[in-house]
Amino acid sequence: MGAFNILNLTLPLLAFVATVxxxxxxxxxxxxxxxxxxxxxxxxxxxxxxxxxxxxxPPVIQFAFPKWTDDYALTDFLTVATTRQTSNTQSPIVNTAxxxxxxxxxxxxxxxxxxxxxxxxxxxxxxxxxxARSHWNSPHNPNEYNFVQHAxxxxxxxxxxxxLGQGSSQKISGYVNQINIHVEILKELSKIxxxxxxxxxxxxxxxxxxxxxxxxxxxxxxxxxxxxxIADAVVLTAIGLNGTGINANGLVRSFVPRIAMLQDExxxxxxxxxxxxxxxFAQINTYFKRPFYDAETADFAEAAKQPFGFVEFYTFxxxxxxxxxxxxxxxxxxxxxxxxDYIVCDGECEGIFEEPARTFYKNxxxxxxxxxxxxxxxxxxxxxxxxxxxVITDFLTEHLK
Ligand SMILES: *[C@@H]1O[C@H](CO)[C@@H](O)[C@H](O)[C@H]1NC(C)=O
Ligand SMILES: *[C@@H]1O[C@H](CO)[C@@H](O)[C@H](O)[C@H]1NC(C)=O
Ligand SMILES: *[C@@H]1O[C@H](CO)[C@@H](O)[C@H](O)[C@H]1NC(C)=O
Ligand SMILES: *[C@@H]1O[C@H](CO)[C@@H](O)[C@H](O)[C@H]1NC(C)=O
Numbered sequence: 001m002g003a004f005n006i007l008n009l010t011l012p013l014l015a016f017v018a019t020v021x022x023x024x025x026x027x028x029x030x031x032x033x034x035x036x037x038x039x040x041x042x043x044x045x046x047x048x049x050x051x052x053x054x055x056x057x058p059p060v061i062q063f064a065f066p067k068w069t070d071d072y073a074l075t076d077f078l079t080v081a082t083t084r085q086t087s088n089t090q091s092p093i094v095n096t097a098x099x100x101x102x103x104x105x106x107x108x109x110x111x112x113x114x115x116x117x118x119x120x121x122x123x124x125x126x127x128x129x130x131x132a133r134s135h136w137n138s139p140h141n142p143n144e145y146n147f148v149q150h151a152x153x154x155x156x157x158x159x160x161x162x163x164l165g166q167g168s169s170q171k172i173s174g175y176v177n178q179i180n181i182h183v184e185i186l187k188e189l190s191k192i193x194x195x196x197x198x199x200x201x202x203x204x205x206x207x208x209x210x211x212x213x214x215x216x217x218x219x220x221x222x223x224x225x226x227x228x229x230i231a232d233a234v235v236l237t238a239i240g241l242n243g244t245g246i247n248a249n250g251l252v253r254s255f256v257p258r259i260a261m262l263q264d265e266x267x268x269x270x271x272x273x274x275x276x277x278x279x280x281f282a283q284i285n286t287y288f289k290r291p292f293y294d295a296e297t298a299d300f301a302e303a304a305k306q307p308f309g310f311v312e313f314y315t316f317x318x319x320x321x322x323x324x325x326x327x328x329x330x331x332x333x334x335x336x337x338x339x340x341d342y343i344v345c346d347g348e349c350e351g352i353f354e355e356p357a358r359t360f361y362k363n364x365x366x367x368x369x370x371x372x373x374x375x376x377x378x379x380x381x382x383x384x385x386x387x388x389x390x391v392i393t394d395f396l397t398e399h400l401k
Contacts, residue, residue, distance in 0.1 A: 038108055040139035042149035045110040048200045051168075052107055052161075052192060056184035057100040061318070063092045063311060065175060069272055071258055078257065082249040103185060106168035107161035108133060110148050111202050118155035120206040121400060124193055124231075125160040126186060128214025128238065129308040130287065130301065132167030133160045135213055135380060140300040145381055150389040156396070157202055159193050163216070165274075166306045174273025174309035179319045182219045182312075183226075186210070190223075190230040207400055211235040211392070214343070214377065215308075215316050222319025225326040225360075233332040233400045234364075235392055238377050240337065240344025241324060241360060242352040246317075251343060256282045260307030267307050274307035289340045289376035297381050326360045332399035333364035336391060338375030338382065347376075368395060 041047045068074040112119050125147075127135040137160065138145040148158045162169040164185055165177045172181075196204035210231040212220035217239035224234050240246065257275040260267040267274070277283055280302035284290075288298055326333075335357050341349050354369045361367035370391055375382035 038134070038137060038139075040137065040142060040146070042110065042137075042142065042146060042152050044113055045148065045152045046113055046200060047108055047110040048198075050107045050109065050198050052105045052189070052198060053102050054105050054185050054188050054192065055100070055102040056181070056188050057098050058180045058184035059096050060099040060176070060180060061093055061178060061311075061315065062095045062097065063175070063314070064094050065092055065310070065314075067175065067272070068259070071262060074257065074259055074275070078252055082252050099181075103164050103172075104170040105161050105164065105185065105189065106133075107159060107189075107198065108137065109157070109159045109198055109200050110137075110152060111157040111200055112152050112155055115202070116155045118397075119157050120202050120204075121209065121396070122157045122159050122193060122199060122202075122205040122207070123151055123209045123211050123235070123396075124186075124190055125158060125211045126163060126182075126213070126216035126219060127160070127166070128212070128216045129313070130214075130283070130306070130378070131304045132162040132169075132306050134167075134304055136160045138300075138380070140297060140304075144383075145297070145385050147380060147385075147389055150386060151393060154393040154397070156393065157199070157205070159199065161189065165270075165309055165312070171269060173271050174275070174307070175271070175311055176273070177309035178311045178315040179215075179219055179222065180315065183222045183319055186219055186223045187227050187230055207232045209233040209235060209396060209400060212237065212239070213380070214238040215312065218316050218319055221324070221326060221360075224329050225324065226320055228326070228329040228331070231329075231331060233396060234329065234334070235395070236333070236335045237379060237388075237392075238337045238341065238344065239335055239357075240341065240349065240353065241335075241357045242355060244352050245341075245345035245349065247346045250346070251286070254282065254285050254342075257310075270307045273310050275310055275313075276305060276307045286342050287376060287378040288382070289338065289342070289374075292374045292376075292382045292384070294383070301378065301381055324356070324360050327363050329361060330363045330365055332366060332368075332395070333361045334368045334370065334392065334395045335361075336370040336372055336379070336388060338377060338379045339371040339373050340375065341377045343377040366399065
């Protein structure tokens with residue numbers, strides 16, 4: 001993983017191996033009517049729901065992780081994974097195989113009711129671990145937290161989708177779902193969005209900016225690093241590229257993962273490879289910083305949370321095989337997170353945010369690193385979220401012409 005050595009979870013020899021079919025019995029189809037599930041739409045926007053078939057052939061990594069069926073087994077697996085290494089360990093990677101598939105992806109497209117020249121600039125947004133696409137389109141206190149509403153007020157259009165395995169998109173096993181699949185889906189979706197087929201009245205976009213949150217930003221970064229032509233600009237929120245800021249064992253311990261389907265029956269559609277943190281305080285510990293959020297908002301974020309696949313979590317530093325060079329990307333790039341980001345900066349980003357990000361983006365015109373004050377990782381749900389949104393849309397207005 002080179003300079004970015006995030007998850008050093010090398011595991012002792014594992015006693016038993018899970019084999020999980022990718023499109024076999026464990027793959028679940030989305031419910032047909034479930035794409036129109038957004039509970040709120042910004043009043044100044046026209047929004048359309050789509051279910052989009054996306055065909056990809058990603059290099060899928062297969063792992064020798066054991067399959068756990070209860071929280072005793074999961075907890076012991078995590079205990080072993082975070083234990084001080086005292087003997088030779090073996091990589092859990094068994095094989096990598098090109099795995100073609102067509103996935104159903106649920107997406108929303110919103111454009112301003114009053115169109116302007118900017119409305120043909122589309123922000124293609126991919127959420128992280130936590131909420132699915134409502135991350136960008138909060139029904140909770142939208143004047144303060146809804147990114148789509150802010151972007152619409154600035155004249156932009158937004159295409160935002162549920163990652164594979166989340167929200168209304170198709171589900172696959174949590175022992176399989178991983179960054180390599182997400183990267184290929186994002187690359188394909190950026191072509192699909194550019195084609196104009198899923199962008200309502202605006203037709204073919206003139207400009208496309210890719211925007212991620214957290215895991216979604218690592219996916220976006222991996223995609224533009226290898227296929228820079230897919231985006232005219234990139235906005236990476238809640239990303240950190242300096243390994244000093246990533247305390248992998250600390251994160252596993254503060255997330256306190258549990259098998260999602262055993263925590264709440266609303267998660268029964270996800271197999272036991274999908275986890276979730278134990279309670280809202282584990283989310284607050286990792287995503288929020290007191291006193292810059294309110295309890296009702298954290299409650300909303302907890303109620304709206306989705307499970308994450310263990311292999312998604314494990315592979316988030318493995319995009320492009322761990323090669324983080326994005327020097328072929330020559331368009332504008334913004335990296336922004338909360339100054340007190342606990343997840344990617346171990347609680348304090350000052351001093352470790354700019355490098356090596358600036359080196360990875362050395363040919364971006366320009367590369368702008370920005371630390372948003374008074375917030376931890378989830379900048380969208382702290383008090384001054386609209387301050388961060390303004391940094392993002394001002395950046396696009398200034399550099400994406
Ligand atoms: C950047 O482009 C060059 C020339 O096409 C290519 O050799 C190199 O592999 C690319 N870098 C990445 C990270 O894809
Ligand atoms: C991470 O940040 C530290 C502190 O600024 C710096 O010394 C180090 O070189 C950075 N790491 C990389 C890989 O750039
Ligand atoms: C918010 O951030 C600013 C800039 O870093 C700082 O001066 C101010 O003290 C912070 N506000 C609070 C309430 O901590
Ligand atoms: C709100 O966010 C903006 C953009 O980061 C920042 O300039 C401003 O100081 C913030 N205000 C407070 C009170 O934190």
